[in-house]
Amino acid sequence: MQEILSKKEIGERIKELRVNSGLSQAFIANILSLSRSNYSQIELGNQYPSFNTLHEIARYYSKTYDWLLHGDSAEQTPEAPAKISLILSDLENAFKSFTNSLKKLEHELNHIRAKKYKSKLH
Incomplete structure (x- = not known):
C-alpha cells in the first residue's frame, strides 16, 4: 500500500x-x-x-x-503578499486603536486627579 x-x-x-x-x-x-x-x-x-x-x-x-x-509547486501563492498586506494593515489599525484607548485612559486619569486635587483644596 x-x-x-x-x-x-x-x-x-x-x-x-x-x-x-x-x-x-x-x-x-x-x-x-x-x-x-x-x-x-x-x-x-x-x-x-x-x-x-x-x-x-x-x-x-x-x-x-x-x-x-x-512538493506543491505553488510555494507562495499570488495572494500571499495580499494576505500579508492585509494582516499588516489589521495590525496597524489595532495598534492605532490601542494607542487611542491609552490616550483616552490617560485623559480620564488626569481628569480624576484634577478632581481629587480640587476636592483637597476645598
Whole structure:
C-alpha cells in the first residue's frame, strides 16, 4: 500500500533545501535541536519529521508546510503578499486603536486627579 505522505520525498525536499543553501547536516540539526543522525534519518526518508521539526524547517527556509509535505509547486501563492498586506494593515489599525484607548485612559486619569486635587483644596 502506498503511503499518503512519502517519507522519502519529504526527506529529499528537506535535503535539497539544505544542500542548495550550502549548509551541513550538523548545522541544521543543531538549529532544530536534533542529533545529526536523527536529522540524517529524516533526509534519508527513514523517518518523518515531527510537527515541531517540520515547523522549524518551514520557518527557517521560508517554505510552506504544503511544499515540504507534498512538493506543491505553488510555494507562495499570488495572494500571499495580499494576505500579508492585509494582516499588516489589521495590525496597524489595532495598534492605532490601542494607542487611542491609552490616550483616552490617560485623559480620564488626569481628569480624576484634577478632581481629587480640587476636592483637597476645598
